[in-house]
Amino acid sequence: MKHRSVTRPVGEPAPAALVRMRVVATGLLVAMVILFLVSRALVDIDPARGTAWSFVRAFAEAAMVGGLADWFAITALFRHPLGIPIPHTAIVPRNKDRIGDTLAQFLRDNFLIPSVVGRRMRRLDVAGAAGRWLADPKGGSGRVRRGGSRLVAEMLQAFDPERLGGMVKAAVGARIRANEASPILGQLLKAAIAENRHAPLLDGAIRWAARTLGQNEHLIRAMVHQRAGSILRWTGLDETVSDKLIDGLDKLLNEMAVDPTHPLRLKAEEGLDRLAWDLQYDPEVRARIEALKAELVDNPAVQRWLDGLWEQARAGLLRVARDPEAAMAGKLGDMLRQLGETLQTDRRLGVTINRFVRRTVVGIAADYGDGIVQLVSETVRSWDARTITRRLENAVGRDLQYIRVNGTLVGGLVGLIIHAVDLALA
Structure with a gap:
């Protein structure tokens, strides 16, 4: 070779x-x-x-x-x-x-x-x-500290960055693949629900839905207009139906935002609780999550992100090694x-x-x-x-x-x- x-x-x-x-x-x-x-x-x-x-x-x-x-x-x-x-x-x-x-x-x-x-x-x-x-x-031997810092910096510079970065990336990827993500996600979601930490997530989702509704009224009106019959369009009732539909959705979202016991909100919480159980115990859900995780790890964009992450870590280690007092x-x-x-x-x-x-x-x-x-x-x-x-x-x-x-x-x-x-x- x-x-x-x-x-x-x-x-x-x-x-x-x-x-x-x-x-x-x-x-x-x-x-x-x-x-x-x-x-x-x-x-x-x-x-x-x-x-x-x-x-x-x-x-x-x-x-x-x-x-x-x-x-x-x-x-x-x-x-x-x-x-x-x-x-x-x-x-x-x-x-x-x-x-x-x-x-x-x-x-x-x-x-x-x-x-x-x-x-x-x-x-x-x-x-x-x-x-x-x-x-x-600052305690201990400054000579030892400076010598150790210089040694670390020289080692980081001496090793081939691409090869060492490849080893780090392979280690991170292997560790991600070895740990099953689905049970961890299920446990995190279950703990969040038990401590009511999922409430801000639901509130955020409701607010996002309300903003999205307000920004896309024209799409709803266009869809109702296209699906309405010629008589409704001729009489202008399609606009009335659009107004009623938009007002009803807006009212529903406002009620869900202010009422923690709203039936739809409770349904959403029930769905989250079910998702937490499925993530931990449902073989099909766990398999889908693992497949998604594998696709993400193998994605070129994620690989480039891992490369960039290692380069940032290496640059940070070099800065600290060259000037430990600044750290x-x-x-x-x-x-x-x-x-x-x-x-x-x-x-x-x-x-x-x-x-x-x-x-x-x-x-x-x-x-x-x-x-x-x-x-x-x-x-x-x-x-x-x-x-x-x-x-x-x-x-x-x-x-x-x-x-x-x-x-x-x-x-x-x-x-x-x-x-x-x-x-x-x-």
């Missing part, structure tokens, strides 16, 4: 800490070279003190070997040493795709197995942590802080949220673990080799330069020990 190459900026400057440690490690190696040359010359010039200087020369010589060996090993991770294509060098750029596959498989085996996810999630108090952060977002400002910030306090004080709510989060994450791992792994693998494959090399080197290069320093010093100490043993056995 061919993967589209994504060109990323390769001119990212190395972190200052990495530059400093590289200068220190290289400077120490140069110092060992100079010390070796000086000590070697002094051993030849002053034979009387040759034994003392021989220890210095042994230390410097072994330190040079250790420093050069570690320099070669570290450089070989990211590029060919001195530009020479020595076998088994430039390991990271040559094995970029394999590294991506290994990273994805590690993620799959250690983080996306449902049993592992469930076990780890049981130890996490997500509600409590979210509550503490929402109640006091906590104004009325939204007050609401979020109140939510945070509630999450900390309401134990039952916290348990419910933790259970919901755990089940959701486990479900995502079970349903979309393979897709996430493939997404990570293909994303790493699409990156430019020089870019991923530079970023990895910038991330861990400072510690690798410490290895060079340690290799130089440890090599020197080993050289001293070997030289001392050699003299003792001579």
Whole structure:
């Protein structure tokens, strides 16, 4: 399978800490070279003190070997040493795709197995942590907060928006299809009727019917005129019939609006109650609702709406990740802080949220673990080799330069020990 190459900026400057440690490690190696040359010359010039200087020369010589060996090993991770294509060098750029596959498989085996996810999630108090952060977002480590925000923003930008959006849309669509809508609608309607919350709906329907009647009187008059006989039209009685019909309908609607016990209104309420029962228990009604739901989900307009919904959510997440302080400002910030306090004080709510989060994450791992792994693998494959090399080197290069320093010093100490043993056995 061919993967589209994504060109990323390769001119990212190395972190200052990495530059400093590289200068220190290289400077120490140069110092060992100079010390070796000086000590070697002094051993030849002053034979009387040759034994003392021989220890210095042994230390410097072994330190040079250790420093050069570690320099070669570290450089070989990211590029060919001195530009020479020595076998088994430039390991990271040559094995970029394999590294991506290994990273994805590690993620799959250690983080996306449902049993592992469930076990780890049981130890996490997500509600409590979210509550503490929402109640006091400026508390704790600002460095961690900024780093986490930057990481989230980079992840959202790094993943293919179309593929990730497709996964989100598929997940939402699968969740909608998995939940039967008819019983839920029936329960909602039944609860609304029990608490008389359906009354505003009936009032609105009656007012709408009255307005529609007033705006379409001419249609009623035209219909009566067309259906009336020639005698009625000749005598003008068709107009009288139209007036009586319109007045009667208007009076009926006004009576229904002001009288909650009007027979037709009671009939409408009875029909709503029957509809609530049918939505919950009638197989034919439930099947029709499910068919309608499937048509709606598969409708191209709904699919475009889901795409737009994901893009808006992604843009909102990016804004919050880039500027987390702005998300906590104004009325939204007050609401979020109140939510945070509630999450900390309401134990039952916290348990419910933790259970919901755990089940959701486990479900995502079970349903979309393979897709996430493939997404990570293909994303790493699409990156430019020089870019991923530079970023990895910038991330861990400072510690690798410490290895060079340690290799130089440890090599020197080993050289001293070997030289001392050699003299003792001579």
